[in-house]
Amino acid sequence: MRSALVTAVMAFILYLILTVGTGDILFWSSAEIVAGILLSIVAGIFGRKLLFKNEDYRMLNPKRWIYFIAYLCPFLVAMARANIDVAYRVITGRINPGIVKISPGLKTDLGITMLANSITLTPGTLSVEINEKTNDLYIHWINVKHKEPNIEEVCNGFPKWIRRIAE
Amino acid sequence: MIGTLETGYGVWSALYWLLGLVVLFIIVYFIYSLGGKTVKASGDKGKPFLSGNEMEKEKIHVKASNIYWGFTEALKSYYTPLKGGHTGNINDYVSWFVVVLAIVLILAGGL
Amino acid sequence: MMSKIVRTITNILYSSILIFGFYIIMHGHLTPGGGFQGGAVVASGIALVLIAYGYDTVKSWMKKSNLSVLESIGALGFIGIAFLGIGTTFFYNFLANSGGLFGDPTVIGINPGNLDTSGVLPLMNWAVGLKVLAGLGSVVLLMAYGIRKGDEE
């Protein structure tokens, strides 16, 4: 029940973003808002088993969202560096690849997912496989420096940020 | 008149034909009834005869593939390519469609 | 069952796909889209959940028979709306410009448009959308079921 409601509210926000600029109640027309409420309730009922499957509402805390926005800055910088790095490798063709294992020690699904996607988008690393129980990530690294790397080398201190955001 | 169909050359009436058929049937029955009534089809007379041996029921019945055997044998040179054409292969079905399409397009296009 | 990352992303995307599909159906008479497109989007969402969680999990959440009932209801709704117009003609748009539900006249010319217009079109969009999402969703589910049946026997 609660999960359905929360899902419905999130769906409603998305609907409002999609239909911005349709009327004069702030940005929306009244028909739009009524339709949006009805539709998001339906979406909440059908989507309740997925979005908050574990009844885990810690992402509703606004503090975490502020952290998330703050996290984007180092992330984008790292991403730019990654791309320049890959560009260098595309042009010169100098690669030294391998698959390494790291244990970031994140507990929640969302945290590990965020980390994996961040890793995929940043410096020469690509998450290949995940251990479902221990949340260990197996990472394809385009330029292997050590065979047993520590976490800092691979993921630029993302786990710290993500621990603050998602756990 | 009801039941009369004009065909262009002449007319056809099923009722008259039926009437004729009935008359014919009566005549035939009349001739049939003139014959002797003593002969009955019971006993050994009714059985098929093959060198005096008793036959199994299945053997008496003429199988469907044996009927018109002579006909198909005589027209073998016609039937062999015809059977060969019906391959049951979906590619051939489509191929025939394409060939007919090509012919019809040529004929209709040259109209 | 795919990896945890894919499943988490599916959780996030599923409700977005759902509301986006509903948005496309709802705005069929204003923006590109409509019943078919929105229904196909939602059905793709069902296909996404199916691939991420596997057939058995999805089967425990939603029943195929429910989907087929939904499909019948959608089809009946569509043809029912068509029959409702039979006071004048089959498929007559009896709600347009009438002032009732969805009955506002639209402004002629280029304008953003109002949701509350165009008569039976939104209703038909919804009927078709329900039908298509249930139909395509059950096609995918049924085929996933059909290729499994060989393993059991």
Next chain:
Amino acid sequence: MIDNLPFIACAILVILGLYTLTFKRNLIKIVIGLNLVESGVNLFLITLGYKSNAVAPIYTMAAKEEMVLPTPQALTLTSIVIGLATTALILSFTILIYKHYKTIDASKVRRLRE
């Protein structure tokens, strides 16, 4: 000549599909061929309705007055959904054929002949 390039592309797609249907023996390949023919026909319909320097026939926030012809788009919409329906049904039959025959080679799937 270059003006009618999209039409020629449609014709090529149709011909490719026909080629697949006649020469490829795999049943799923045959379905792919059907899909190609259908794509060609859809593209043909849409191309028929195109007008240069025009916008889509939707009045919401359109930039120009001139609009492309709307009827072919409605027809194509119908045609696409029909194509999906046929594809789904025909592929289901393919799965069933494989269960019974243990092959999807058209030259072996022919218990029905003569």
Next chain:
Amino acid sequence: MMIDTIIYIFLGIGVFFNGLGSFGLIRFPDVYTRLHAATKCTTFGSIFTSLGVIVYGFYHWHVDSASYGVLAIHAFIALLALVITNPTGAHAIARAAHRSGVYPKRAVVDKLREGDLSD
């Protein structure tokens, strides 16, 4: 004109990285390195091209009409969807490739093959 320059720069960066990614797709030796090029560079490039559109939309929202704002918002949502789905798709492909028996070429180390991952 300032805003135009920014848009040009964004578009230029986007095209450059997209091209680089596509080029890397041809140049790299195996699936995983190609995925590096394909996901990272094209995502990055697409972010910048879309950013160009978003800046364009927001600027003209301010100057011209409200519909440009909607353009920017919708482009942003498309971008968001792209950023969420692309790395996940890359991960799925990489995992599938490894499970289907395609191992990295010239690999220094392959912990996944050595490791005892039971799933």
Next chain:
Amino acid sequence: MINEHLPALIIGIPLLAAFATPLISKINDKLRNIFVIGILGATLCLVISLAFNVFNNGIFVYVMGAKSPGLTLPSGYKMPVRIILEVDGMSIFMAIITSIVSLLGAIYSWAFMHKETGKDKYYTLLLILAAGMFGMEFTGDMFNFFVFLEITSIAACGLVGFRINRGESSEAAFKTMVMYTLGALFVLFAIGILYGEYDALNIATLASRIRYTMLDKIALGLLVTGLAMKAGAVPMHMWVPDAYAEAPAPITMILVANSQASLYGLFRVCFTLYGLTISTYTLGWIIIILGVLSMFIGVTMALIQKKIKRLMAYHAISQTGYMLLGVGVGLAVLSDANALNTYGLKAMEGGIFHIMNHAMYKGLLFLTAGAVIYATGKRNLNELGGLAHKMKFTAIFFIIGAAAIAGLPPFNGFASKLIIYESVYKFNPMLSVIAMLVSILTLASFVKVFQSAFLGPEIIEVKKEPKSMIFAMLCLSVIIIAFGLFPDIVVDKIVAPAANALVNSMQYIAAILGGA
């Protein structure tokens, strides 16, 4: 009130019932059967009342979604923009066949399908198939025709593959589906060409605009080939025996009507769409050649068949040839008024009458074959024998059907074949001789079936045939005998208006465009 909406109701009510059938099946099986039969019976009544309407008042036009059901062209526009249903003599003729056949098929299915699973889906598809055929026959719009063509294709293929425990059934459904879809796609391509040239989809409007350019010729070729394929003309007939033999018997009967609906489409295209602007001599000869090939190859292939339903399927091809021949002769002489009046129209009447007769007796024969398979569980003629001892009714019905298809008087097949022989003889004597030869061969092959299946000693176990099956067969037999005894009434009241409707395409166009 209800009279105005008849065509829409005839298509709409079976569709509505089809959508409701899965829901009703959840309640009760018996209720569903009664519901389906009731709906089809109601449709038959509606068709008959529409038929009276059409025969008395001429062409019936119904505009979908307009402000009034009658014809309303938009002011200032001399063309229709909405979908128009246009019912003339030919359409209603086909609709009568369709409704009779589908009603009897549903009645027959009650007992025949009793032991099967998935009956709710079976009945749904049956209703959709019937509605699709009505749509094909009534519509006056090319794209709408294509949509209904696809509906019938998909529903028919789903039903052909009904017996999923037999691999052959799936194979037949696959092949049929590929052919149907391909034909329909080419029809769609032709519609696209026509639309691109004339910016219209209405048949009447297109017919009045066609200038007969190269593109029109290509479109004509595509349409003729696609529709002739679906009607089962040789050499594109190979799917026919597969599909007819593997479908359940009542479905086979409806499939015959379905093929004839495509035949109707072919005639509509040739006569109405292109008949005005061109000399149809070559087109007529194309159709005649297709017909003669179908007749001859169909019957000779039938002679050597061993499976009972496959044999009958080849006969269906052969009989389709008669229709193509009769109507093709009419088409070939369409522009020659003298020849048309002396024998062309008569040949067309024969061909069209044969459509109805064929649906009836071929339906009866397939139903008897279904009864044989139901009673014995065997399809191969070599394994059958002596059925007449137990299945007396079926044997009698089979004799009636066989006599009718072979053209023995006084059954209905003779009446239509007689007309075809005599009028075709004036056109070209050779064709008539071939037709008679084919008739003799037909008789020969049915003698074979009767001898091997029904005569001889009892060699296999036989179940009794249920009442509903006997009832359906009895209805068809009564129709066959009635048509055979009073062919003139049928020809004058139903067939002649149909033939006239095909020939007078001006009338069809004028009903929409007003005068023209």
Next chain:
Amino acid sequence: MRKYVLLAALLIVSGFMLLSAVDMHPFGSPDREDMDKYFINNAQEEVSANNVVTSIVFDYRGFDTLGEATVLFTAVVGVSLIFRRLIK
């Protein structure tokens, strides 16, 4: 033999297809557009929808859409017929 006849037929068909493509009106400028002009000019007034395509799909040619929905329904019923259980 079969292959060559078939290739010839395919070539003829493709020739006619290409001919139709070349013969068609020039890309981007349809010959006549009276029916479509009617839709574009009157759809907003009659149906009061801004999207002309939707107003054609559901109003002017609604019957086609009914047919299309039926096709989809039929296909779904067909697929569920194929994958049904044989024993109750």
Next chain:
Amino acid sequence: MMETFFIVAVFLLIFMIFGVIRIILGPTTPDRVVGLDTINTLVIAAMIILGAAYNEVIYIDVAIVYALLSFVGTLYIAKYLEGGL
């Protein structure tokens, strides 16, 4: 401004050819999927760019649909390669 967007779109299309080449060459199936994924991304970028070029707001919806749904196809192929399903 508009012609810039168009030129960018042309570049994106040229890059798509690389993806197609990868689909043709790709020694293994995962390589081909990577090519498809690249084309997907480029098509979405091209759609956004072209939407801006035509000044048509409503066209961007297509790009959103595509971004959400191209993922589904990729996942199906990946799942097949994994051997599950």
Next chain:
Amino acid sequence: MTNFGKVISVIEEIIQILILLIIIATAIMAVSFKDLLAAVISLAATSLLLSLEFYILQAPDVAIAEAGIGAALTTAIFILAIKGTVRREEL
């Protein structure tokens, strides 16, 4: 101004030609691959680019339908069918 419009129309033509070429190339690949999975991938690429072509031909309605149905659902159905049968063409 006219010069400006001319440039844009030339660029549009280039876009058209490129897309059509890629469509035909992917279609040929879909026909010629022996590996059915690769053929399905090519078919997905074809329908993807077909959708872009619809988009450029100013048919966003059809483009959405083709995107949803062609890219996601058709691929899914084909993959399910290949899973239910065999992957290589010769078998």
